[in-house]
Amino acid sequence: MVNPEKNTGTVNFIARDRDGNIATGVSTSGWQWKYPGRLGDSPIIAAGNYADNRYGAAACTGRGEMAIRCATARSVVLYMKMGMRIEAALAEAMVDLQSLDDPYAAGMNIIALDRDGRPAAATNRPGATFIYQSGDMEKYTQQPRMLVPDPRGASGFLA
Ligand code: ASP
Numbered sequence: 001m002v003n004p005e006k007n008t009g010t011v012n013f014i015a016r017d018r019d020g021n022i023a024t025g026v027s028t029s030g031w032q033w034k035y036p037g038r039l040g041d042s043p044i045i046a047a048g049n050y051a052d053n054r055y056g057a058a059a060c061t062g063r064g065e066m067a068i069r070c071a072t073a074r075s076v077v078l079y080m081k082m083g084m085r086i087e088a089a090l091a092e093a094m095v096d097l098q099s100l101d102d103p104y105a106a107g108m109n110i111i112a113l114d115r116d117g118r119p120a121a122a123t124n125r126p127g128a129t130f131i132y133q134s135g136d137m138e139k140y141t142q143q144p145r146m147l148v149p150d151p152r153g154a155s156g157f158l159a
Contacts, residue, residue, distance in 0.1 A: 012059035040064035062108035
């Protein structure tokens, strides 16, 4: 049974075809009890998702106000453009989020794909995972996300 007080369910998706075209998809925000009219980061290109065939792509879940303020998805792609490996780019974007002065700092999660099709993901919530599958794999695999703890202790969805 779904607890309406604890609804989440926003889904991030990144796909890359054999020609190197990359696309992101983010479902509309699954956050419960949103203010009427609140958009969140999900549909905002650069905040909730961003793709550029030349460098890679990223998409976010978590407290959208933070991803909007940091342009988080675009930041990950920009850091890869600047030469960072995908893990370093993700870590840098998580640090950007941590430096925000935000009384509602909360759980943040990012998935990313580099231009060569290498996936990685980051979170500030221990135990979070992500799923990926490439064309030569029979089945998807579920991997742990790189943990970048928030020094403020924020990790719950509404922590
Ligand atoms: N990022 C979404 C928002 O802030 C929430 C979510 O990831 O579920 O609207």
